[in-house]
Amino acid sequence: MCILIFVGNNGETYFNTAALVSGVQNFPKSRGPVVGILKGFAGLGGAILSQVYTMIHSSDRASLIFMVAVAPSVVVVPLMFFIRPVGGHRQIRSSDATSFTVIYAVCILLAAYLMAVMLVEDFIDLSHSIIIAFTVVLFAILLVPIFIPIATSCFTASTDPCDTLEEPLLGDQQGQDPGQSTTPDHGPELIFSEVEDEKPKEVDLLPAVERHKRIAQLQAKLMQAAAEGAVRVKRRRGPHRGEDFTLTQALVKADFWLIFFSLLLGSGSGLTVIDNLGQMSQSLGYDNTHVFVSMISIWNFLGRIGGGYFSELIVRYDTVPEE
Amino acid sequence: MICRDYAYPRPVAIAVAQLVMSVGHIFFAYGWPGAMHIGTLLIGLGYGAHWAIVPATASELFGLKKFGALYNFLTLANPAGSLVFSGLIASSIYDREAERQAQGSLFNPDDVLRCRGSICYFLTSLIMSGFCLIAAALSMILVQRTKPVYTNLYGKTRN
Numbered sequence: 001m002c003i004l005i006f007v008g009n010n011g012e013t014y015f016n017t018a019a020l021v022s023g024v025q026n027f028p029k030s031r032g033p034v035v036g037i038l039k040g041f042a043g044l045g046g047a048i049l050s051q052v053y054t055m056i057h058s059s060d061r062a063s064l065i066f067m068v069a070v071a072p073s074v075v076v077v078p079l080m081f082f083i084r085p086v087g088g089h090r091q092i093r094s095s096d097a098t099s100f101t102v103i104y105a106v107c108i109l110l111a112a113y114l115m116a117v118m119l120v121e122d123f124i125d126l127s128h129s130i131i132i133a134f135t136v137v138l139f140a141i142l143l144v145p146i147f148i149p150i151a152t153s154c155f156t157a158s159t160d161p162c163d164t165l166e167e168p169l170l171g172d173q174q175g176q177d178p179g180q181s182t183t184p185d186h187g188p189e190l191i192f193s194e195v196e197d198e199k200p201k202e203v204d205l206l207p208a209v210e211r212h213k214r215i216a217q218l219q220a221k222l223m224q225a226a227a228e229g230a231v232r233v234k235r236r237r238g239p240h241r242g243e244d245f246t247l248t249q250a251l252v253k254a255d256f257w258l259i260f261f262s263l264l265l266g267s268g269s270g271l272t273v274i275d276n277l278g279q280m281s282q283s284l285g286y287d288n289t290h291v292f293v294s295m296i297s298i299w300n301f302l303g304r305i306g307g308g309y310f311s312e313l314i315v316r317y318d319t320v321p322e323e
Numbered sequence: 324m325i326c327r328d329y330a331y332p333r334p335v336a337i338a339v340a341q342l343v344m345s346v347g348h349i350f351f352a353y354g355w356p357g358a359m360h361i362g363t364l365l366i367g368l369g370y371g372a373h374w375a376i377v378p379a380t381a382s383e384l385f386g387l388k389k390f391g392a393l394y395n396f397l398t399l400a401n402p403a404g405s406l407v408f409s410g411l412i413a414s415s416i417y418d419r420e421a422e423r424q425a426q427g428s429l430f431n432p433d434d435v436l437r438c439r440g441s442i443c444y445f446l447t448s449l450i451m452s453g454f455c456l457i458a459a460a461l462s463m464i465l466v467q468r469t470k471p472v473y474t475n476l477y478g479k480t481r482n
Binding site for chain 2: 013017018020021024025031032034035036039040043244245246247250253254255256258259260261262263264265266267268269270271272273274275276277279280281282283284285286292295296297298299300301302303304305306307308310311314315
């Protein structure tokens, strides 16, 4: 039993990591929303599955666990062939923001719907057919986001494919030149950590001399900025913030441990509350403890979604072009 | 207006989430009427927000190449924190209060000890609230340290 639980939990972590990494790689400019939505659905999956469970309403636990074990792999294996890194910054579309807004709307609708269903199921004894209807509506809401990529690829199919090849180089130069006027908001700017990833593909096209010249230019700019006090330059070995770290390189960084302990204290206390919620509500004199459990899972979902959204707002707060 | 030419770093959002959670813990501690509802709201929102913000922050600070290993190491902090808070602090305080309440009345010693009233989790919640504040302070330190990174990533040079 212990081994099975161990394997099961590991499997979940693999899914989580794989989904997160490919999501962030495909949308490097909107990491907050991507991570928020992915983690949100990871949390909401439990509530959805429990709804499915009430629908099936079988007394046979073994078949339920079998379904839970097999269904995800059935879903994942065919999807595996569709998901690939698409070189996100080459494909940034102005419609990305609207797409995310639509997904947020669907998420909030879904959360509200699930909460309503939970409360109704708590208070009223429902017939089986109504529960089936609830679940069908639930899946209908779940499937709405699929139409977004279909719609976007239909609308943008007519654009010239050559554009996508030339954009990164253009964006590169604009990003390096602070004297130039700011690029449009949705312009193809490169994120620093991705410059490394892109180097082999783009820079190899240039002769070596040109490449060195560019790097030297960049360094000179950096030193100039450092002299003005805008950027602190620290001379030390290993990657700097924003570049690619390995785990061992990250383990010696203060930033990493700051995140770690901040997460330990913050989310550790949150998890403690969630674990002890039953006893807590009992000690405060409430009888129906499971209402709070389902409520906190919905709030948790909204927190994940909202955290992604608001952190993105904060990051972009001062970056609106000011004329 | 020192911050004007900076993009605000993402850890600001972590700090905000931790402040929200700290308020939520205070609601649990004092057990005011309706505290459970507001408490679950605040804690749920704050706890959830962590999960969205921390991976995004880590990916921005440490790159994507080894993101899987980094992210999962960070995830380790969550059960570790829960082990300390739940396993050591909360349970021992709960048991002590339950024993004290049991001493007052005639009680069957075989019965499971149950604690009643907001006192059971008062101290635990206050401690956790304090730790959330410390966590928010740590996040703000991180904010100070990572401002250059976020200026690079999202900021726009203004002339």
